[in-house]
Amino acid sequence: MACYGSKPAEFLRDQPSGTLPAAVLNGRVLGSSDGIIAQVLDLPDGPGAVCDIDARDDPRCRMLLDLERQHFSAWLRWLTGGETNKQIFVRTLDAVENALAQSKDGPFFLGNRFSFIDLMYAPFLERMAASLAYFKGFIVKGPTPYLSTLSQMDTNLHAYQRYPHLNKWFLAMEQRPSYVATLSDFYTHAHDLPVQLGGCVRLESQQADAIRADIDKNAWRHGILPKYEPLTPTHIHGTLPRLEAAARLARNGPAVARFAARGISMPGFPPVRAELADPNANANESILPTIDALLRLIVIRLRTDAPPDKKDTIISEWLATSAQAKERTAAQDAVKCLSYLRDRVGVPRDMSQPAAFALRAECNSIIDLISS
Template identity: 35%
Template sequence: KQLLTQLETVNERNNYNLQLQGYGTTNSKSLKRLFDQSIDYKPNVILYRDSAGWCPYCEKIWLQLEEKRIPYEIIKINMRCYGDKPSEFMRLNPSGTLPVAIINNQVITESNVIMSKLEELFPLNNPLLPTLISNPNKYNRIQGLYALERKIFSTWFSWLTSRAAATSAGSMDYYLTILEHELSKDSSGPYFLGDMFSLVDIMFTPFLERMAASLPYFKGYEIRTSKFPYLLAWYEAMDSRETYQGIKSDYYTHCHDLPPQIGYCHSLEGSEQFSQEIDGEAWTVTRSPNDCFEPMIPKDEGIARRDAVRQSIYNHENLVKFCLRGVGSPGFPKVSAPLAGQKTN
């Protein structure tokens, strides 16, 4: 901790302290986000999201709130694969699903409805949808893009949990080619609606993020590649957004948190080079992060190392429990999510 204090910059230290108070850049630690409001401000939005940041539907709401800079409180709830949910949460939402939002005392339990309500109630906070009057061309594309997102999700999910090879790869090629075409339609910018970052991008983000990690790992199929140049430009544009940098997870986490959530993911022959890379079997101590398969954010090694140390200090109690888990006794009821990678003792 003393060494970190010596090495970190003043801006890094100030930002970290601001994050703990509800300000600063987007991050996973804060339990309240105040943006431009005073420290004693009581937000009208409460977001119940998963503790580990795994849930893709929670991610959509989280990113929307950050982009719109709507003050909100966070209550973290464990996912079902890690055991029973708190009784007070089950009283709020008997189905136990996440996310849940309380907006102006109204409980909403479906992610797309939450997103619509936030746009409706906070129209002056960075509007994330064009209107028919302001931009009819962009507006008229929205529903078709939403439908495409569901088709791509379905194709990815079906392939990930099946043993099919060539047929599913062909289906993925087909829909990603359509996706490329859609991204190429508006040359004003890299997003789905050109120069306008919108709810469409937010809808696509969680699963395109997980696809970039899981398809190489399990199927040996890359999508973040020059084969799909417009999609690659979209990924790079997303990575440049400060909000997304504070939310985005890593490839290793996605590849190991998906099976507990969706069931067994079948690996195909030819995926080993990617799984070994993502699992760290090909890593060396002296290897540069910029040489890794996964694009690194931030790209500056010093910032990345200091942030890793800072996160370890912040989360040290859970890290100690994690390291000592082998000396405990099995819990009850048994849950399905592993606590670590396959090679951890």
């Protein structure tokens, strides 16, 4: 898969096809999730030796893994095809819900026992929830009980009612720090899946359009929580996501500034298929001082507990004294660069879901102030 650009030579030496996943264990190159997990479980000091996640001896294991493959195939057919594939998908989703309902002593596929079966389902159920909301207007993942707006409850409650056991599984997984650390957001999935899958087919409907607008931009504002994307537990911890975003930005400030400065550069050559990826682009050096100053202000705002209007005073004072920012062309270029950065914050590659929401919101606040 080269949709994001060329792979490093050291990777291609082990995996000439360039495909993912890939792992080298005991000198063997493994190119499938199933194969990697099986080998890791068999390692003398692997997870099977320290916790009870190896469920290969459970009589339900084979059936559940077969169902995961069926559900994965049904999801892909509907996502990349027409509406005639919807009913097949719904039947397999109902089967997953029923399988979880059979585990009466806990939320996981084997009840209270968290196992590698949950690991096999996790990446595809996560992508399914995001992609079907975005492309089909189909809500699978219901509202987050510990932090939901009234509009979220009204909009998504039917998903929790139809798939209660699946939603309990999502909630149980989100109590595991290792899962939350790798959890992506709806926006990232919606924009990285099409190029990986060769395209996703959008359903044109009022609900689907509203969900896409919410995921793409509408929720990236101060004081506004996403209407359709359930929140993770870390949203509860008010300032922590903001501090995480500030730390990531401050730690890599010069590199992030150069990345944002691609926003007014020519596209790189050769181009890549991924819409939001351009690894061969170069920074526009002339805008770097302005972008560096704006990113420093974003860090200050992320670390400041002052209300938004007080923070706006900080940026307004800076804009009033910056000759470069007052020039209309420079201001427009700064907006393009901040928009370029905002749209390319990836989760979890760059930061967690709530931290990404905080950073995107701050970028929008600066953009609004510069544009006013």
